[in-house]
Amino acid sequence: MDRELCELPGFQPVTKSNPLIRNYKIFRDREFYNFALSFFMIIARDIVKSFGELHVLKSISLEIQDGEIISIVGASGAGKSTLLHILGTLDKADSGFIEIDKIRVDGLSDKKISEFRNRHIGFVFQFHHLLPEFTALENVCIPGFIRGGSRSETTGKAKELMDILGLSGRLKHRPSELSGGEQQRVAIARALINDPGVILADEPSGNLDSNSAMELHKLFFSLRERFRQTYVIVTHNTELAGMADRKLTIRDGVIIQ
Numbered sequence: 001m002d003r004e005l006c007e008l009p010g011f012q013p014v015t016k017s018n019p020l021i022r023n024y025k026i027f028r029d030r031e032f033y034n035f036a037l038s039f040f041m042i043i044a045r046d047i048v049k050s051f052g053e054l055h056v057l058k059s060i061s062l063e064i065q066d067g068e069i070i071s072i073v074g075a076s077g078a079g080k081s082t083l084l085h086i087l088g089t090l091d092k093a094d095s096g097f098i099e100i101d102k103i104r105v106d107g108l109s110d111k112k113i114s115e116f117r118n119r120h121i122g123f124v125f126q127f128h129h130l131l132p133e134f135t136a137l138e139n140v141c142i143p144g145f146i147r148g149g150s151r152s153e154t155t156g157k158a159k160e161l162m163d164i165l166g167l168s169g170r171l172k173h174r175p176s177e178l179s180g181g182e183q184q185r186v187a188i189a190r191a192l193i194n195d196p197g198v199i200l201a202d203e204p205s206g207n208l209d210s211n212s213a214m215e216l217h218k219l220f221f222s223l224r225e226r227f228r229q230t231y232v233i234v235t236h237n238t239e240l241a242g243m244a245d246r247k248l249t250i251r252d253g254v255i256i257q
């Protein structure tokens with residue numbers, strides 16, 4: 001094996017206790033498998049989740065490359081949001097392994113998980129969850145303040161992001177004074193404020209008319225070009241799903257493609 005390969009950032013030796021070992025045979029050899037893994041931003045193995053008798057996720061395994069845009073589709077109730085919440089550490093799987101940005105996140109303590117989430121993951125939901133009593137700018141800044149960023153640094157970064165997202169004329173507006181598309185762009189700026197490696201979006205355009213939805217979809221791709229984040233987008237919008245680098249379908253608790 002090449003010495004240079006071992007010295008690459010993210011290289012992890014495979015050991016018997018490493019659950020990733022199960023798949024190494026599809027690669028030329030173990031070392032090459034490790035090398036390939038170093039390009040993945042998200043690795044999930046055998047994710048299982050039930051709510052009582054309802055077995056929602058039966059065994060989900062996926063790898064998502066750094067900088068990739070993945071769409072997740074499936075019927076209502078198939079488990080798309082459940083999977084997204086588990087990948088985003090908002091909910092815990094019953095069993096399974098999750099590594100994000102080279103950090104194994106299943107099994108982290110609640111405090112560590114909140115810290116991890118604040119720094120590594122940005123969320124965009126169908127209902128933007130902006131705080132109504134704060135201005136657009138303040139909403140964008142909040143995760144930055146939670147992280148411990150200074151007022152001037154965080155506000156400067158928020159203004160820069162809002163400018164990129166075409167919101168520089170809306171800094172002082174409250175959410176109720178913004179259009180649906182603008183509210184969603186504020187939510188995206190808020191998701192980006194801490195430079196996360198991963199953006200998880202659940203029906204981001206579910207509440208928008210078709211023109212605003214298309215604009216929002218294009219925005220994800222231009223943001224990826226600019227910041228190189230990895231995007232996982234749950235959607236019923238077939239156009240958005242088809243634009244992604246890869247489309248995964250959940251059915252009967254597993255990924256079928």
Ligand SMILES: Nc1ncnc2c1ncn2[C@@H]1O[C@H](COP(=O)(O)OP(=O)(O)OP(=O)(O)O)[C@@H](O)[C@H]1O
Pocket residue numbers: 051054056074075076077078079080081082083
């Ligand atoms: N906290 C919970 N307690 C009990 N059941 C739940 C819980 N969360 C989700 N479920 C159930 O799990 C199943 C999957 O829900 P989920 O929200 O992941 O579906 P979805 O694919 O996102 O659907 P939609 O496209 O309608 O948003 C549903 O039957 C739902 O009722």
Ligand SMILES: [Mg+2]
Pocket residue numbers: 080081082202
């Ligand atoms: Mg859902």
